[in-house]
Amino acid sequence: MRDQADAADMRIYRSIFDGVLSRRLAPGTKLPEPELCELFGVGRAVVRRALEKLAYDGIVVLRPNKGAVIAQPTREETREVFEARRSVERALVELAAERASSADIAALREQLNQEHEAMHRFDQPSWARLASEFHLRIAALAGNAILLQYLNELVSRCSLIVGVYEPAGNAPCEHDEHTAILDCLERRDAKGAAAHMNAHLQGLEARIETTRMPGTKSLAHLLGIEKVQ
Template sequence: MPKSTPPSSTRTSSSARPARRAPPPRQRTPAPPVDDTAGEGDSADSTDVEARIYRAVFDSVMSQRLKPGTKLPEAPLCELFKVSRSVVRKVLQKLAHDHIVQLRPNRGAIVAVPTREETRQIFEARRALEASIVRLVAERATARDLKGLREQLRAEHEAMHRFDQPAWARLASAYHLRLAELSGNPILQRYLQEIVSRCSLIVAVHQPPGNAACEHDEHERIVDCIAKGDAEGAVKLMDQHLRELEEHLMLVSPGDEKSLAKLLGLG
């Protein structure tokens, strides 16, 4: 029975095995959060989430709550919308593509700040675009379209008399976008949406606080021309309207800083 020694050695080695096997408990837990690489970005409704964030920023720019130069840090946006950084970055890239924000390497995103030369070019393009739009609307607008335009003008007028500047600015921009929609040309509509959003940034930089970006009476006179089918009259009034807006803009410093939630209309 000389072979009785091995069991003892086998026992010793097997008793040592558990100590060797014991892994360091959860050493990888401090790894980067999964939230940054997964989550909404891969989910079925990611498009809806991105559209909601895009619309919140876009509407806040249009209503001039978000001023040019306002920082849009990723972390607060993630917290406000309960999304991952990958989703926020995707939205910021789209906003940058549409010239609503500027992405600065290693410094994050800010609301775009148009230069004076860009201002001149944008208004030049807008005059040409809106001349084509009102001409088409004068030819194609129905009685129902005109009724909708007049209702929109009433809402604009009420906001003006309430001294509700954000609503007034948003409705003034919406008037021009509605005309583009009524032109029946989706290409013109898409280009005007980009130009109007860039004009809202220009107005936010240059327009004295409390002043109207667009004169309500001028909007009404353009609709009167459209109702009469006077395409040339509508074109002339629109050109004059946009030239006056460009001429009366003046440089002012950006407004006081507020919380990002408040600027996005979420707080």
């Protein structure tokens, strides 16, 4: 039973997270617990666990006596998140350049192939997820669990910011920029990898716009699912 509850938690989490990345869920969109229970055919305890994890990752805000809404990052928060992420990722990619094995590099090449395929079939949620995973896989190769934990939180917050504020049609991460970073890792060029990573994240931040407003469509439509009968 616990495994089923965990699976339901993640189904709700992924539906909402993907709804943000695919731009169906705008900042400020309300996430009423009763409606989520009906849509997913689960009890409130399951919905609350999913919303609590989303709140921990900075994707939603839980308002006392008012329910959950998709978070609305401010310009200042956006600046601070990207500033922190650049600092953390520069350190991580330098360590990864020193510690990654040939097998690790090959696995990252395969990751880039999957990212490229998702991009060309216009699968925005998969594309965005693979782009984030590329950064996290590099971070894991650095061998510093504390920095990796910090980056996990920052990537979640960046995913929200990019998903709701980047102009439509842009990649969440530019594929060629990922390739340049990986090429440096393969050459054990730590400084080059850090420079490319820094420029990559600066470019991503520069594409952010904060003019999008919450939508008015039904929650079922925004999540891209049909109600459970």
